[in-house]
Amino acid sequence: MIAFNCDYNEGAHPRILEALIETNMEQTAGYGEDQYCKEAETIIKGLCQSQKAEVHFMVGGTQANLTVISSILRPHQAVVCAVSGHINVHETGAIEACGHKVMTLPSDDGKISAKQVEEVYMHHKNDASFEHMTQPKLVYISNPTELGTIYTKKELEDLRTVCDECGMYLYLDGARLGYGLCADGNDLDLEIIAKNCDVFYIGGTKVGALFGEAIVICNVDLQEDFRYIMKQKGGMLAKGRLLGLQFKELFKDGLYFAMSKHAIHLAMRLKNGLTEKGYKFFIDSNTNQQFVIVPDEKLEELKETYAYTYQEKYDEKSSVIRLCTSWATKEENIEQLLRDM
């Protein structure tokens, strides 16, 4: 079986493992207060061009999302996101379990616009019963989105502007951030993201780390006592250095971006190859997730050899599937898949 169903099928980039091996018997402070976490934080703050930022390392994305969101909101406040947002669909109600409503906006491509945010804000503000409704206070976006699309600099800046006007915060879930930043057509970078978001996280789990997400809290007002809430939510790793070590390795010389480019290169090979063969796509994605429309008959055949993610029925005779590349994808497997499709 060759798996294209997700981007976390393998372990980690060999350099990550080497870093763990090399430091294995060192004795360090626990809970992220070691030297490696500090070094990783320094590197990331440098890349973000933000010395005021605070960086915290957590093991996974759901944990990061629920910790960030519950650290920001008061009980009556809600987080606004696309109806397809990960926090709305695939985290078993983690945000609600922390007490907060997820307010959803319609979206065809996984993105939401500044205009939509303004509308939800104005609708709330102008409703005579506003106190009987949750207060939209935080905007959650992911980049790339669940559908592989990416935000432009202009779109992100517009979201920042509307959040400022509405007294709202902006949080970017970067579970696959590397694959977004290395995509064709991308005009974002860490500096621009840090400048426009109150909080965001750089995903490691799906981009070459064994596990781990680096949360960057850019807005100084939101930094207070974050570590308490990490601990409360079960998200403070005892051997925190395991996270620091990995992020240091990922970012000290561009490994993160090199791996991301590899995945994008193969995703584009796949996209172009399938296009040539006449396949249509459910959505136009330049990142590592490709949503292809495939005849159901063909799918039956493919599933003997390949793992993919079934997305939804497209029409009577075909379905949408998701195919992912990652830092670990082998070129030969892509070529084989292209031949078999």
Next chain:
Amino acid sequence: MIAFNCDYNEGAHPRILEALIETNMEQTAGYGEDQYCKEAETIIKGLCQSQKAEVHFMVGGTQANLTVISSILRPHQAVVCAVSGHINVHETGAIEACGHKVMTLPSDDGKISAKQVEEVYMHHKNDASFEHMTQPKLVYISNPTELGTIYTKKELEDLRTVCDECGMYLYLDGARLGYGLCADGNDLDLEIIAKNCDVFYIGGTKVGALFGEAIVICNVDLQEDFRYIMKQKGGMLAKGRLLGLQFKELFKDGLYFAMSKHAIHLAMRLKNGLTEKGYKFFIDSNTNQQFVIVPDEKLEELKETYAYTYQEKYDEKSSVIRLCTSWATKEENIEQLLRDM
């Protein structure tokens, strides 16, 4: 000003006040463990033809909803309702604050169907990532709905059947139950409701009581320890007899239904009068809430004399407003309103 904006503008039916006055200096046990609560429970169980049922009295609807729902669900379970459901829209995220997602179904008339419930259940069950999504476990309906529509016996029985098939519970919010049970075309009664719902509540606040809702827990499995959760959520009234007294008075000889009929009679007078005058309705309601389409110009004029609830823009020149009658509405005010519209 004459208010038609809601059905809780006035105090209570005079007989309610008399009951309070008459018993005022009696000493009774607190927290609903008095004789009046017991008597009211007995009467209501009789009307429901259910001796196994348990009846609890709470002060308001949001309190009742959040207490019932959080008493039933485990952390990962969600309540399913129409997108217009009161718990989804007008309770400031009370359900989410108890940790549970509200899963919404589209609805034009405020109702949801057995088919929709089955779909949401099957969609969950068949999704490979089902554990990453909240589990639909409880169906919330209101009767009448937020749009004044009512369920038929057949519809309710179908919901019961699908809930049984899917291992789900059915909860009916009866904030305006009297106005539903006395509406033209209604074929439900307390017995049918008790037979088909796991839990429901009979609204007093909007139907002649000073305040109060009577929660009927029909499903014996859901009765355990309910009073603990009432207390925890701040919903156990110290002088619980105030609730028992009111519900005893409302139900001992049909006062509740007499008052409901009064409101329905005037609502139908209003509906027919407006229809004759050429007004159109946003939705066809046979209960005490009427949703009328009114030219914006006319609204400007009306608001000098009348309070109404602005619902939404209908088209460029007109809007939908809600006009409510209640147990307390005066016939002369309806006639005056008809003249002025």
Next chain:
Amino acid sequence: MIAFNCDYNEGAHPRILEALIETNMEQTAGYGEDQYCKEAETIIKGLCQSQKAEVHFMVGGTQANLTVISSILRPHQAVVCAVSGHINVHETGAIEACGHKVMTLPSDDGKISAKQVEEVYMHHKNDASFEHMTQPKLVYISNPTELGTIYTKKELEDLRTVCDECGMYLYLDGARLGYGLCADGNDLDLEIIAKNCDVFYIGGTKVGALFGEAIVICNVDLQEDFRYIMKQKGGMLAKGRLLGLQFKELFKDGLYFAMSKHAIHLAMRLKNGLTEKGYKFFIDSNTNQQFVIVPDEKLEELKETYAYTYQEKYDEKSSVIRLCTSWATKEENIEQLLRDM
């Protein structure tokens, strides 16, 4: 049976009922936005000599406590109180259900001292693992306490000072506030309380109202969006005017204090009478709750005629019981009890 077991056995002072009757058919805005609530707020702010304060009316004490506390704290923050505090013992974990730990301090008399608060703060601050522990942020006291004792002006001011020094808030639960303010030896008044507390509430349920507590938020920083949280927790009464009317009546001409004095007068008659008869008290209380040590044999006899609250075993042959007076207690009943004891 004559009940001395609590201070909410009867309904309300007749003037409260009269106010309800008189206004019964008036149409007012809902949810506390009516004229009566405004008037009551104005009167209370006047008595507190605080024009910046905000006053909100809720139905009961548990509701008030959980709403206030959850409106103030972030997720990792805890409320500190005496081990006997109502929120710790008798609210079925209402505070924890809102996500917050109740940190308890030992107390023999139901009170806590500034020194204790400072110690809990310093202990937290100086612990190397402080982020692994809940952060003490809010001090909860009640006056009178659960044991009938009261704070002096000096004690309250000291608590204020230590809270300021430690960046903590001070909240006073005044479920029986009238009985405290009218007690022998009391040197507090509403103005002093408002000056020293961030938030407090004036209890109506136990002091002559049918129900109701008036929350006074003195600290402007804590006023934002309080009504949202009231609604979310199910504590916003639809016919809010019922609360405004009662508090207006209680405070417009001193009725609240007159009723409180009545209860205190009879409590002192009871205390002195029992002392003369040789009874000992578990604690010295000058308020409406008296904790008497009674031979178990005597208790057997008393319970034929009187309701009391069993507190705890005192020694092999005797127990502590609580006897309460209230605004509604009849002098003749006290005299009869004294004769029978």
Next chain:
Amino acid sequence: MIAFNCDYNEGAHPRILEALIETNMEQTAGYGEDQYCKEAETIIKGLCQSQKAEVHFMVGGTQANLTVISSILRPHQAVVCAVSGHINVHETGAIEACGHKVMTLPSDDGKISAKQVEEVYMHHKNDASFEHMTQPKLVYISNPTELGTIYTKKELEDLRTVCDECGMYLYLDGARLGYGLCADGNDLDLEIIAKNCDVFYIGGTKVGALFGEAIVICNVDLQEDFRYIMKQKGGMLAKGRLLGLQFKELFKDGLYFAMSKHAIHLAMRLKNGLTEKGYKFFIDSNTNQQFVIVPDEKLEELKETYAYTYQEKYDEKSSVIRLCTSWATKEENIEQLLRDM
């Protein structure tokens, strides 16, 4: 610096790393549904002699505790533990953040007895206001305790018996389980624990794994939907195999116990060595945590070379410190410490 302050200063046993390296580029299913997790589950169930048990792997202890506890309790139910219990003291209110009170029992040695549990149950049951108090439903113990002490088979069986009699559940936190099972005087094993506990976990983080805890749900009634709650709380690792691999390696041939014995051997060497030198212990521990009373003057000197955990002031001139050994402790470091003390 040589660290004895805790048992998670180093990485993992080399065999753990080797297992990760060897399997690194394999493609497996995510979220714990891979072959390695299945194999590890099978091995653990075998050691527990319980084929009905379910095993789940989580990253850390706080996460495990909050997930297990919130999966078991209804909103009004509380967990009972020693006042020194980890969930009460060092998890930043994680349990309360899930809505549940932690009810504490006094304990000098970190253990609680069946008698104490019975008392807390009877006290609740017999209180007239029982519904106003949280309901004790789950007993939490840790073995070894926070003070290094261990339960005997008899004590554990007695707890089981009392839990059965009271309708309560028993949960054992085994963060340092290996060190308990290999201690002098221990008469427990995995089979006995599985037989007597409803749920327990086997700690990996502190016993040779990089990270990870294996939760064993022995009580079939408590198994339903556990994975949903793992996901909701952010505790379902994407690359779940990392956990399965580690536990397979730890348990396939006794590595876990071999490492535990190493730590105990050195802890006993330390204990005996210090005793010979005249040091006294705060508590008698046979496990890897030793609580020694040390003159403050001596501590000043030691902290130049050694990391230890400051526990508390003992008397004017001396303090209690905690010294830990672990699977990774070097004999030479123990000898050097003994020389320097």
